[in-house]
Amino acid sequence: MSSPIDFYFDFSSPYGYLASTRIEAIAEKHGRTVNWQPILLGAIFKVSGQAPLTTYPLRGDYALHDFARAARENKTPFQMPDPFPVGAVAASRACCWLKASDDPQHDHARLTKFVHGIFHAFYVDNQNISDVEVVLAVAKSAQINTDAMAAGLADQSIKDALKSAVEQAIERGIFGSPTTVVDEELFWGSDRLEQVDRWLSRGGW
Amino acid sequence: MSSPIDFYFDFSSPYGYLASTRIEAIAEKHGRTVNWQPILLGAIFKVSGQAPLTTYPLRGDYALHDFARAARENKTPFQMPDPFPVGAVAASRACCWLKASDDPQHDHARLTKFVHGIFHAFYVDNQNISDVEVVLAVAKSAQINTDAMAAGLADQSIKDALKSAVEQAIERGIFGSPTTVVDEELFWGSDRLEQVDRWLSRGGW
Numbered sequence: 001m002s003s004p005i006d007f008y009f010d011f012s013s014p015y016g017y018l019a020s021t022r023i024e025a026i027a028e029k030h031g032r033t034v035n036w037q038p039i040l041l042g043a044i045f046k047v048s049g050q051a052p053l054t055t056y057p058l059r060g061d062y063a064l065h066d067f068a069r070a071a072r073e074n075k076t077p078f079q080m081p082d083p084f085p086v087g088a089v090a091a092s093r094a095c096c097w098l099k100a101s102d103d104p105q106h107d108h109a110r111l112t113k114f115v116h117g118i119f120h121a122f123y124v125d126n127q128n129i130s131d132v133e134v135v136l137a138v139a140k141s142a143q144i145n146t147d148a149m150a151a152g153l154a155d156q157s158i159k160d161a162l163k164s165a166v167e168q169a170i171e172r173g174i175f176g177s178p179t180t181v182v183d184e185e186l187f188w189g190s191d192r193l194e195q196v197d198r199w200l201s202r203g204g205w
Numbered sequence: 206m207s208s209p210i211d212f213y214f215d216f217s218s219p220y221g222y223l224a225s226t227r228i229e230a231i232a233e234k235h236g237r238t239v240n241w242q243p244i245l246l247g248a249i250f251k252v253s254g255q256a257p258l259t260t261y262p263l264r265g266d267y268a269l270h271d272f273a274r275a276a277r278e279n280k281t282p283f284q285m286p287d288p289f290p291v292g293a294v295a296a297s298r299a300c301c302w303l304k305a306s307d308d309p310q311h312d313h314a315r316l317t318k319f320v321h322g323i324f325h326a327f328y329v330d331n332q333n334i335s336d337v338e339v340v341l342a343v344a345k346s347a348q349i350n351t352d353a354m355a356a357g358l359a360d361q362s363i364k365d366a367l368k369s370a371v372e373q374a375i376e377r378g379i380f381g382s383p384t385t386v387v388d389e390e391l392f393w394g395s396d397r398l399e400q401v402d403r404w405l406s407r408g409g410w
Contacts, residue, residue, distance in 0.1 A: 056380070059255065073410050
């Protein structure tokens, strides 16, 4: 069995959302699974010297146009959320809690459903995913025990797990969302999924 | 006859080089020509708040890896020049001079040959293209009158032409290299050429 594809994303990244709707099909085509790896770009930008994409003159305007254009091409439902960007700490901690759980209820399928649910709440339903209540409502829709999740979000070990995950991502060279890692090979950007597909087909080049 | 594809690039941009080797085939496929538009990212970054790609922590290391990987995939000869980046003012002014000339010798085919020649000198032969002598040597290889070009490079109207071209690019929203513009639609990045191809095939979406 080949190792999973690590898919790093910030829930507040439109390109992360757009790629999240396509990465599983690519992984499946090559007999791989997707390891969802939420990260916080705010922490990473302090190291990389970058800022949120939409805050850059010229580049920000292009990004807004390009998000919508890329969504149209792939027929992915999308609207720019307002407010944007928002902090995805709670939603990301919730992922860490789901990954840390040894409860078989909280398995990979549920994490996958939760990830898609958060992205959908933000980019389709324009809900503010920085709000814990929104996060828990998405969890509920994914048949996750929300009382247990709420307790998990307040647990120091879960807070530490997210912090550690972000630090490990930085150590691995991750600086943007989405970043797809195939066997230690990094591909940054939702526009690199075709390249990821070719890399997997050829076993590199 | 459809309007030409505007291809904006900085000679000091590896992604600009990589895309320059592919843009003509895409244009030709759709009955278009390529309008070579040299720009100076140094001036643009002052407006957009960005810095040369390779100077960013994390992102810079990835870029160096990605330049070579992208070149390998497309079987494009490439080595990272040293020094890098360099100022492409002379080479860019030379393009403006070629474009401004009403001498039929200095036609589009010659400009195209010169653009490829400068990129090749920098990314294959590791020549310092900030050196006017290197620029003139490339021009000579493209059967361009180097005495006339040398005079043109010192001409205030040519200096102004490049300055004006960069300002017009900024007004158009150009912030990076390469940027391909099809009928006022901007596509940033060498990794967007497939998208440009699809856009041209479908007439947008």
